[in-house]
Amino acid sequence: MSLLFRAILILFLFATCSPASHEEVRSTSLIPLPADLTVQQGFFEVNNQTTIVCLSDDSAAHQVVSRFRQLLEKVTSFSIPWQPEAADNAIVFSLDTKTGVPDEGYHLVINGRQVKITASSAAGLYCATQTLRQLWPEEFDSENPPRQNFRWQALEIHDTPRYRWRGAMLDVARHFFTIEEVKRYIDYLAFYKMNVLHLHLSDDQGWRIEMKKWPRLTAFGAQQEVGGTTGGFYTQEQYRELVQYAADRFVLVVPEIDLPGHTHAAMASYPELSCDGRSRELYTGIDVGFSSLCYQKESTFAFIADVVDELAALTPGPFLHIGGDEALSTPHEEYVGFITRIQQIVRARGKRMIGWEEIAQAHLDSTSVAQYWSNQQHAKDAAAQGAMIILSPATRVYLDMKYDSTSVFGQDWAGLTSVEKSYQWLPDTVVSETWQHLVLGIEAPLWSETITHLDEAEYLAFPRLPGIAELAWTNSNKRTWSDYRQRLGRHAKRFDAWGIHYFRSPEIEWQN
Numbered sequence: 001m002s003l004l005f006r007a008i009l010i011l012f013l014f015a016t017c018s019p020a021s022h023e024e025v026r027s028t029s030l031i032p033l034p035a036d037l038t039v040q041q042g043f044f045e046v047n048n049q050t051t052i053v054c055l056s057d058d059s060a061a062h063q064v065v066s067r068f069r070q071l072l073e074k075v076t077s078f079s080i081p082w083q084p085e086a087a088d089n090a091i092v093f094s095l096d097t098k099t100g101v102p103d104e105g106y107h108l109v110i111n112g113r114q115v116k117i118t119a120s121s122a123a124g125l126y127c128a129t130q131t132l133r134q135l136w137p138e139e140f141d142s143e144n145p146p147r148q149n150f151r152w153q154a155l156e157i158h159d160t161p162r163y164r165w166r167g168a169m170l171d172v173a174r175h176f177f178t179i180e181e182v183k184r185y186i187d188y189l190a191f192y193k194m195n196v197l198h199l200h201l202s203d204d205q206g207w208r209i210e211m212k213k214w215p216r217l218t219a220f221g222a223q224q225e226v227g228g229t230t231g232g233f234y235t236q237e238q239y240r241e242l243v244q245y246a247a248d249r250f251v252l253v254v255p256e257i258d259l260p261g262h263t264h265a266a267m268a269s270y271p272e273l274s275c276d277g278r279s280r281e282l283y284t285g286i287d288v289g290f291s292s293l294c295y296q297k298e299s300t301f302a303f304i305a306d307v308v309d310e311l312a313a314l315t316p317g318p319f320l321h322i323g324g325d326e327a328l329s330t331p332h333e334e335y336v337g338f339i340t341r342i343q344q345i346v347r348a349r350g351k352r353m354i355g356w357e358e359i360a361q362a363h364l365d366s367t368s369v370a371q372y373w374s375n376q377q378h379a380k381d382a383a384a385q386g387a388m389i390i391l392s393p394a395t396r397v398y399l400d401m402k403y404d405s406t407s408v409f410g411q412d413w414a415g416l417t418s419v420e421k422s423y424q425w426l427p428d429t430v431v432s433e434t435w436q437h438l439v440l441g442i443e444a445p446l447w448s449e450t451i452t453h454l455d456e457a458e459y460l461a462f463p464r465l466p467g468i469a470e471l472a473w474t475n476s477n478k479r480t481w482s483d484y485r486q487r488l489g490r491h492a493k494r495f496d497a498w499g500i501h502y503f504r505s506p507e508i509e510w511q512n
């Protein structure tokens, strides 16, 4: 073999076998997986000459771009000036309601000259910015970003979510979580393009939101939590701030007051809400199904109306969650009566009622939504009435289930739930084809009987939560476990940068 030929061969082998760049690896590790992604040759470099452009008068769009600009300035320490028109070395956002890009979807093109983002709504632009964050170096998301130039891989993405409702629930009743902890959880949701935070604000163990007309609910009913440790609650002012914090990240907060069961804390605060009227101590155990408000007293419904009034006033979004689960101490006819009347109360305030799947036993109107968690028949009964459904099967997306026998936190009544078992769920199989249009989306509940602070919540949520975000965003026929576990393994560096206390599941080859 001639020397020249050998040299060419070696060069050729080097070119074809050289490992992928960090930028390329990141662009093929996005979670949730985009609907359509083409990786291309080249890079866009963000340097101290880069500018930003917003081709829209829409104020919500402007806010998205301006927040992204702030973040970019923070992580690079450059000043990224506004520019009125698209130019070279610019990141160009445009809102175009006629592009045919669906709400929350976006079109992203990165090449050597420009980054171009197009969407039909501010929410779509926001989702694109989360993709851009996943494409920049992991260390940029740490407390002390490195502040330097970086490159984005050239690529093109057409993206759009499978489901409108991509939710997570946090139980702040069994153990209380501070506003700061909840904000941090919202950050995680937004990063993975989830858009609903359902807060479970009351249960037997505590009532966690201030009610002006019923002050003892929190003055007394919020004092403790599971295990007898000190509880807590949100003032209405704090709660409003939280709702705004979430809205800035395109996350809708859905408040839940659990009725008519799971109400021991309310009855301990106001004995007249129970049928026997006796005084009660606070409850700090983890049993369920032993409490019920009194159906026979008309004053119970005045109480519910007051609570719904105050919650509705705190909630800009259309949904109020009224619980309705495990009302094992409420006779069936009374249960149906409760749900029927509560539905009227919620509707009269211009809101849509959500309840756990058991509400399908009552007559639901088409504005109501049932949240399936264990009995598929309830989901079907709700759909048959024309109500929409949210899918939260305990065996797949309950984040409080243990991963395996080594899990430090969590329960196991719905079985052990490995990362793979959760990810391999096919949400399209819960109801038949004819009812698919009634499936609003997916939600991952995190009940807090066994977890006391955010680090413990993180252990249960990570790494399953990103997988559920993908179930909600990406079509099932695009996803495979073998591909997903590779991508997830490469998110370890992100978890480390954020300081997330994730479970290092042995199912994943962690790349950090």
Ligand code: TNX
Binding pocket: 288, 325, 326, 356, 373, 398, 400, 411, 447, 448, 449
């Ligand atoms: C069932 S699922 C509950 C909750 C518990 C949870 C524990 C549902 C609607 N209710 O009260 O916290 O199990 O996993």
